[in-house]
Amino acid sequence: MVNLTRIYTRTGDDGSTALGDLSRTRKTDRRLAAYADVNEANAVLGVALASGGLPEEVRAVLLRVQNDLFDVGADLCTPLQETYEYPPLRVKDEWVAELEADCDRWLAPLEKLRSFILPGGTAGAALLHQALTVVRRAERSTWAAIEEYGTEAGSERGHGGVNPTTAQYLNRLSDLLFVLARTANVDAGGDVLWQPGGGREAAPER
DSSP states (O other): OOOOSOSOOSTTTTSEEEOTTSOEEETTOHHHHHHHHHHHHHHHHHHHHHTOOSOHHHHHHHHHHHHHHHHHHHHHHSOOBSOOSSOOOOOOHHHHHHHHHHHHHHHTTSOOOSSOBOSOSSHHHHHHHHHHHHHHHHHHHHHHHHHHHOSSOBSSTTOOOOOTHHHHHHHHHHHHHHHHHHHHTGGGTSOOBOOGGGGOOOOOOO
């Protein structure tokens, strides 16, 4: 259980911040960009849930995902180490498989796509489209952190790599959010389809 007795600490006033292993790094660190993007994605999901109109089963999936995203952020915040006094929670392959199963389940009853689709329709669907774009950014930020720090465990604080399963989780989550955004529009007439050229009539031939 987390017990927050005070919100501000003033320890970051020099542009540094603490990682999960208590080492300190600059606030421009690529790790921070990755878990900040994860946090933003979680916030957008919160708005989608608060907007109402999403089926209860979809809401249940999203609430589970919100909890997962907190764990993804904590994983990204804690460099990989060879040993830990208190082993941190890490994102696992089973979580990725769970998202894949969700994708298959929710995609099965949907109509096959005849075109690319536009973000929109219901408020819930539009916000899920927004969330998936933030999740894709979080995935890119995570890969950038992986490219900088690698995926190997370090022998001292602050020098370990990044768990690559976090990036895989985010990749599958963006797929699931696309499917759930489509699901959220089923009772509102279906997908908002892209029209090449904005639906303009073709210019007459000369």
